Amino acid sequence: MDLIALRTLHDRQLRIAAAPEGPGSRVERDGLVVRTTGPAHAWNGVLWSGLGPADADAAIAAQIAHFRAAERSFEWKLYGHDGPADLPGRLLAAGFVPDERETVMVAEARTVAAPVPLPDGVTLAAVTDEEGVRKVADVQARAFGADSSESAQRMLDQLAAAPGTIVAVLALADGVPVSSARLDLTPGTDFAGLYGGGTLAEWRGRGLYRALVAHRARLAVDRGYRYLQVDARDTSRPILARLGFAELTTTTPYLYEF
Incomplete structure (x- = not known):
């Protein structure tokens, strides 16, 4: 690239x-x-x-x-x-x-779309309604230790107004949510965005993050997107690099509170 x-x-x-x-x-x-x-x-x-x-x-x-x-x-x-x-x-x-x-890391979607085996008893489920979004928000809050109510409301708004621009997925261990992630699809662009990849502490190190990246890459390819982009934390950057992502630039949020 x-x-x-x-x-x-x-x-x-x-x-x-x-x-x-x-x-x-x-x-x-x-x-x-x-x-x-x-x-x-x-x-x-x-x-x-x-x-x-x-x-x-x-x-x-x-x-x-x-x-x-x-x-x-x-x-x-x-x-x-x-x-x-x-x-x-x-x-x-x-x-x-x-x-x-x-x-900010990028990859050709096709290069990271090969399926990754899931642990025994784990399945992936698409999120299409409010109940699913609440489960995603719960996983995110527990995984990152932060309030996720605003991001949940944004997801609900997006699903209602433009359902084709967002795909959320849950990883379920015997039916219990243990990991979640989101794919943002911006019409008219070459990029699909990976966001919100979070896994409960007791389920880390079992390949769920890699599996959710590959799953979303396949969805992006199926919808005609060439590239994946992700704002990677230091914890996920090495994993993404091993999967074939390259560093594009950095991004830092500067916050102004009233």
Whole structure:
């Protein structure tokens, strides 16, 4: 893969030309900034910026003013190749707080779609209704130790408004949810996104993460998507690298709370 060309394609399709993620959300371009604004439970923030040293501070102040007027705390999703080089320091000076940095990784979907054997007694089930989403949210909360109610509501909104753009799956051990994951499908792009891969602690190390990656890769291929992309934590980055994913860039959420 030509990673520089792929990074440019990723920026153009998923950031600059981003689509609203659900009902009530809108994507707006404000000069050299692309942002999304929506309901309180939706993701609110800056998706892309093409700033330089001369205009960065004014653009940052404009986004703070916009989201203050909308009464929304928000995130500036900063990528490692975004300019200017001192943008992280400018965001800190403006009052943003950085969260955990992740690595954006990509792979040809076909190269990671080979089935991975599941442990005895484990089956995969598609999530299509509110009960399934609640099970996904429960697995996520237990796996990561964080509240997942807002992400669950976003999933429900997306399933209701655009069911063809999201696929969620549960791994069931004798009928009990032990792992879950999500595949986001953005129409008109080459990328399918892997999100929310979480496994209960007692089930880690048994191949469930790899199996869910392969399962979602096959779904992406079947729907005509060429690439998979994932914002990988340090815990999953080595696994993805062994599966054939390459590092494209990094991404760090800078949070601004009102």
